[in-house]
Amino acid sequence: xxxxxxxxxxxxxxxxxxxxxxxxxxxxxxxxxxxxxxxxxxxxxxxxxxxxxxxxxxxxxxxxxxxxxxxxxxxxxxxxxxxxxxxxxxxxxxxxxxxxxxxxxxxxxxxxxxxxxxxxxxxxxxxxxxxxxxxxxxxxxxxxxxxxxxxxxxxxxxxxxxxxxxxxxxxxxxxxxxxxxxxxxxxxxxxxxxxxxxxxxxxxxxxxxxxxxxxxxxxxxxxxxxxxxxxxxxxxxxxxxxxxxxxxxxxxxxxxxxxxxxxxxxxxxxxxxxxxxxxxxxxxxxxxxxxxxxxxxxxxxxxxxxxxxxxxxxxxxxxxxxxxxxxxxxxxxxxxxxxxxxxxxxxxxxxxxxxxxxxxxxxxxxxxxxxxxxxxxxxxxxxxxxxxxxxxxxxxxxxxxxxxxxxxxxxxxxxxxxxxxxxxxxxxxxxxxxxxxxxxxxxxxxxxxxxxxxxxxxxxxxxxxxxxxxxxxxxxxxxxxxxxxxxxxxxxxxxxxxxxxxxxxxxxxxxxxxxxxxxxxxxxxxxxxxxxxxxxxxxxxxxxxxxxxxxxxxxxxxxxxxxxxxxxxxxxxxxxxxxxxxx
Numbered sequence: 001x002x003x004x005x006x007x008x009x010x011x012x013x014x015x016x017x018x019x020x021x022x023x024x025x026x027x028x029x030x031x032x033x034x035x036x037x038x039x040x041x042x043x044x045x046x047x048x049x050x051x052x053x054x055x056x057x058x059x060x061x062x063x064x065x066x067x068x069x070x071x072x073x074x075x076x077x078x079x080x081x082x083x084x085x086x087x088x089x090x091x092x093x094x095x096x097x098x099x100x101x102x103x104x105x106x107x108x109x110x111x112x113x114x115x116x117x118x119x120x121x122x123x124x125x126x127x128x129x130x131x132x133x134x135x136x137x138x139x140x141x142x143x144x145x146x147x148x149x150x151x152x153x154x155x156x157x158x159x160x161x162x163x164x165x166x167x168x169x170x171x172x173x174x175x176x177x178x179x180x181x182x183x184x185x186x187x188x189x190x191x192x193x194x195x196x197x198x199x200x201x202x203x204x205x206x207x208x209x210x211x212x213x214x215x216x217x218x219x220x221x222x223x224x225x226x227x228x229x230x231x232x233x234x235x236x237x238x239x240x241x242x243x244x245x246x247x248x249x250x251x252x253x254x255x256x257x258x259x260x261x262x263x264x265x266x267x268x269x270x271x272x273x274x275x276x277x278x279x280x281x282x283x284x285x286x287x288x289x290x291x292x293x294x295x296x297x298x299x300x301x302x303x304x305x306x307x308x309x310x311x312x313x314x315x316x317x318x319x320x321x322x323x324x325x326x327x328x329x330x331x332x333x334x335x336x337x338x339x340x341x342x343x344x345x346x347x348x349x350x351x352x353x354x355x356x357x358x359x360x361x362x363x364x365x366x367x368x369x370x371x372x373x374x375x376x377x378x379x380x381x382x383x384x385x386x387x388x389x390x391x392x393x394x395x396x397x398x399x400x401x402x403x404x405x406x407x408x409x410x411x412x413x414x415x416x417x418x419x420x421x422x423x424x425x426x427x428x429x430x431x432x433x434x435x436x437x438x439x440x441x442x443x444x445x446x447x448x449x450x451x452x453x454x455x456x457x458x459x460x461x462x463x464x465x466x467x468x469x470x471x472x473x474x475x476x477x478x479x480x481x482x483x484x485x486x487x488x489x490x491x492x493x494x495x496x497x498x499x500x501x502x503x504x505x506x507x508x509x510x511x512x513x514x515x516x517x518x519x520x521x522x523x524x525x526x527x528x529x530x531x532x533x534x535x536x537x538x539x540x541x542x543x544x545x546x547x548x549x550x551x552x553x554x555x556x557x558x559x560x561x562x563x564x565x566x567x568x569x570x571x572x573x574x575x576x577x578x579x580x581x582x583x
Contacts, residue, residue, distance in 0.1 A: 004382040009060045013318035015259055019061055019229060031063030033377060035089070035096075036218065037071045039081035041273040043088045044297040045309070045330075046233070049264040052313045054231055055094040059355040060241045066225055067096035070454075071103050072217045074201040077526040082202065084288070086295040092306045100225060109212045110164065111221050112250040113175060113194060117156045121249050122148055122193065124159040124178050132174070136189055143180035143189040145161060149178065157252050163196055166209045178217070179245065183366050184273070187242050219243040223252035230256045233263035236321055259359045264316060268478040269294045275517055284521060285479070289559070291569050292479040294526050302476070303545055303555025303571030308337040327478065336543055338553050338571070344369045346416060346461040347475050347568070349531040349547040353391040353465065356421060358440045359387040364466070368448065369417040374549075383534055385418050388465040390532055395460040396437060398426055405458035407437070413458040416549060420445035420456060459547040468532035472567040474557065475527040482520040533566065540566050550574065 001032045010016055022028045028105055033054040037043060043051075058065045067089060071077050071385060089096070116122035124268075125132065137143030138261065149157075175194035193216035198209045212220075222230045230243070237260045247255055253265055279285045279293070280381040288295050291302035298307065298318050312333040345519055365385045369379040395406045412422040419441040427436035445451045537546070542558035546568075552566040 010056050011317050011568075014320065015053070015057060015231065015261065015318060016060070018259065019057065019101075020229070023061065029484060030228070031058050032060045032066070032226050032228045033063065033231060034066040034068050034222065034225065034227050036068045036070050037085050038073070038075065038076075038214070038220070039078065039085060040076040041081060041277055042084050042293075042297055043547075044271045044273075044276065044294045044296065045266060045269070045299065046264045046271045047088075048296055048309055049313050049316070050231070050233065051089055051092055051094060051308060053261065053318060057229075057231070062096035066095075066098045066100050066227070068221060068225070069102065070214060070218060070221070071101055071212050072200070072214055073196060073197070074199040074211065079202045080178070082297045084297060085411065089466060091300060092296070092309065098225075100221070101203050103201060103214075105217075105224055105230055106204065106212070108224060109217055110210075112252075113212070113216075114157065115251065116193075116249060117160060117175075118153060119249065120153060121178050122156070122175055123151050123164070123178055125149075125174050125190075125192075126155050126172070127170060132176075132192070133408070136145075136186065137181070143186075145181050146176070146190070150192070160194075162491075163194070163210050164208075166198070168196055171225075172196060175210075177242075179242075181510055185241055186214070186343065187239055188245070191242060192227050208562055209325060209547055211358070212418060215239055215242055216246055219246040219256070219258075220250060220252065223247050223250075223254045224255040226254050227256045227440065230258040232258060234260045234320060236260055236261070236446045240452040241391065251314045260320065262321045262323065263286060264332060265311065266294065267320075267326050267439065267484065268326050268480050269327070270517060278518075279479075282504075284518070284545055286559075291474070291557075292476055300543075301555075302569050303543075303553065304334055305337050305434065305440075305545075311337065313451060320500050328361040335553065335573050335574075338376045338547065342545045342547045343381075344373065344547045344549065345371075345381075345534050345537065346383075346463055347393040347471065347531060347533045347546075347551060347554070348390045348461070348463045349472070349529050350393040351531055351550060352396055352434070353390055353436045354389050354421070354462070355436060355438050356387050356389070356441050357424070357438050361387055363387070366447055367417050367446075371431065381536055383417060383536070384464040386464050386466055389462045390414070390465055391460055392515075394421070398432065405456075406460055407458070409456075412456050412457050413460050414445070414447075415441075415570075416459055416461045417447050418462070419443065419447070462565055463534055464499060465532075466568050467535040468537055469538045470565060471531055471533045472535075472560070472565075473529050473554070474567065474569045476570060477522055477525050477527075479522055479525045480517075481522045482519045501566055537566060538564050545571070547574070 001519050021030055035051050036053045055065045069082060082122050113122060113411055125146050137142040160175055174192045176190045177193050179188045179190055181189045193213050196229055197211050200206060212479055240258045243258050243543060285293055289297035289301045291298055296531050311331050326385050366382040368380050370380050371381050382516050397404060397408050407423050409426060411425050414420055421441045422501045423437055423439050423440040424440035429435050540556045542556050542561055544556045545553060553571040553575040557567040557569050
């Protein structure tokens with residue numbers, strides 16, 4: 001279900017063509033997809049694409065989508081992740097037809113594993129995790145058969161039942177599929193399908209001490225739920241033969257098919273869950289929802305809207321190509337979404353006091369200011385003006401270069417929504433730093449009066465001093481310095497207590513001269529400054545969004561902002577050289 005008005009379907013793509021043909025031929029009667037996250041971390045921008053693809057394609061064909069948690073590894077999973085995933089899916093504008101858990105099918109999966117043993121297609125292996133890894137072979141060399149590969153059916157059934165009964169410790173034994181240790185596809189070299197893990201499970205408690213591996217459980221879940229089109233990212237392509245083997249050898253009534261699409265990669269962005277968790281656990285960031293994180297909760301806290309994310313994903317399309325999208329593309333869509341939504345107001349991030357010496361002391365004047373020049377329906381607001389104001393430090397120079405049109409001694413500028421002012425005097429402290437400037441204003445030049453007596457080349461923003469609201473501004477840059485895309489992940493089978501996980505080549509144990517991804521953390525990724533905003537913003541609520549004149553789009557932080565002391569996250573600057581190609 002899609003809870004979004006005027007939602008756009010997917011652009012033309014190969015998966016849509018497959019579904020069209022499947023319906024036309026009668027191969028399927030109803031389209032059923034699923035979004036199957038593992039609850040071992042928070043969702044990121046790559047997951048947003050998978051969510052959009054699964055829900056949107058099913059909706060286009062009148063089908064349904066399940067939200068299913070692949071909760072097969074209790075050591076890494078937590079109810080916190082379950083709740084955050086549900087929140088993120090709904091925030092993006094989608095709702096599931098059914099909520100499922102892989103753990104709901106543990107008994108069924110166990111019985112299918114027993115069936116494999118009875119057919120001579122699975123065996124219990126006593127080798128350690130290291131021994132299994134060492135004998136798995138390489139991409140150019142075949143693997144070696146386990147010395148336990150030819151155990152009898154009866155012995156395997158007995159051992160597997162005793163594994164379930166808790167007789168053995170973690171890592172002592174595993175159940176492996178019996179396929180082909182010489183297969184050119186390393187995923188078919190007798191992969192582990194069950195391991196022992198004496199750990200509390202968020203859904204089943206202490207009922208189980210053996211758990212199916214993800215690669216074994218996933219196709220069974222799809223078949224049990226009647227999924228017709230199992231959509232996943234391209235790194236799972238080499239897993240498809242094992243997916244099909246499991247469905248066939250376990251004699252499932254439904255035979256779903258797996259289709260792979262190119263995952264969404266954004267430059268200077270890490271989306272490996274293991275790396276993201278490392279950033280969180282080592283306090284390199286302020287939690288999973290840190291605005292520098294590529295998580296959906298991080299993007300939400302930064303100030304991204306679901307509309308901008310959906311538009312971004314729509315533009316990237318669906319293909320089998322692997323590539324990386326420039327960050328500016330994503331930033332373009334949040335600018336486009338906010339430009340007609342966000343009120344345009346003034347904030348001073350690096351204050352310099354200005355005294356207007358010919359303005360009456362103690363007097364406050366209220367001026368009209370439009371809230372959004374591109375959207376007149378947003379109306380106007382009133383802002384105070386008085387003898388003392390704040391401007392930006394960078395809007396004044398005592399000895400400016402040529403073509404500097406802001407404030408300097410003897411020069412005149414326009415104050416946005418107010419008057420012309422001229423700098424007459426500069427006040428410095430004992431160290432020679434400018435701390436205050438004295439100006440005069442021309443009452444005939446008030447904005448909106450139609451004054452045409454003379455023109456000025458510069459317009460600067462300001463905030464009235466006596467009623468200005470102190471505010472904190474958080475300015476973000478990419479978390480990583482390196483503009484190279486994240487290394488494409490490959491699937492590495494892990495055994496005996498570990499999940500079959502995506503593991504980046506770059507995530508191998510770093511020793512000697514090998515470089516850690518942490519070495520690329522940008523030390524300037526967060527800058528916190530103190531300044532002022534207009535008084536009408538003192539009650540700004542979390543997730544309220546504004547365009548600050550010349551500074552960019554900002555969002556009220558949901559974690560640190562307090563009534564009367566707002567904290568603003570800069571979502572994106574105002575200008576970018578990026579433009580979408582014309583169609």
